[in-house]
Amino acid sequence: MAKQKTPEEKNYKVIAENRRARYDYAIDEDLEVGIVLQGSEVKSLRVGQxxxxxxxxxxxxxxxxxVNSYxxxxxxxxMFPHEERRRRKMLVSKRELARLWNATQRQGMTLVPLVMYFNHKGLVKLKVGIAKGKKNVDKRQTEAKxxxxxxxxxxLRNG
Structure with missing residues (x-):
């Protein structure tokens, strides 16, 4: 029998996805953050652009x-258009911000946006991965696997 979805999972709508990120980076952990947007940006995201x-x-x-999201x-x-590639502020707690700063500055990690979506409340959320760049050898190994x-x-299917 299929697993019943919770109300949060039913209204989860993906806006944009960075599929290349999992190929180029080894994602250690991911984090859900909010994002500050203007009204016309939200309308454009609802259309899916x-x-x-x-x-x-x-x-x-x-x-x-x-940075550099479109x-x-x-x-x-x-009358009041938004700038297409402006820097957008993301919302995290102070503790998370300190942990992210530590990961990027001291440990040499990269913060990569993975998925932008509307959550069950209709708010735009962004899943950010704390990642380390892969070398070509690592990419070949993942592809072979x-x-x-x-x-x-x-x-197994064909027996």
Whole structure:
């Protein structure tokens, strides 16, 4: 029997996903953060016009920022349009911010946005991964492991 979904899982709508991040980085842990947006940006996200593939997060001046994320301009907001690639502030607790700063500055980790979505309350959330960059050897190993798992599944299916 299929597992029943909780109310939080039912209303989870993905806006943008950074699929390349899991290939390029070894993600140690991920964290859900809020993001400060303007009204026209939220309207544009509801239509589904955004991209976080080339973006990254950084801790600067005691705040967490999302840099180089793209949110398309909203056509009906002609009087007060938003800037498409502006730096957007992300909302985290002081304790989390200190931990993120420690990971990036002392341990050489990178903050990579993984998924942008609307949560069950209709708020825009961003899942940020604390990651370390992979070398080409590591990428080949993960690719070989993925291929072997696919082949193993085929063999099990065909018997």
């Amino acid at each position: 955004s991209n976080i593939a080339e973006s990254y997060a950084e801790v600067k001046d005691g705040e967490l920022w999302l 949110i398309a301009p909203y056509a009906q907001a002609k 993925r291929d072997w798992n696919r082949q193993k599944q085929r063999l």
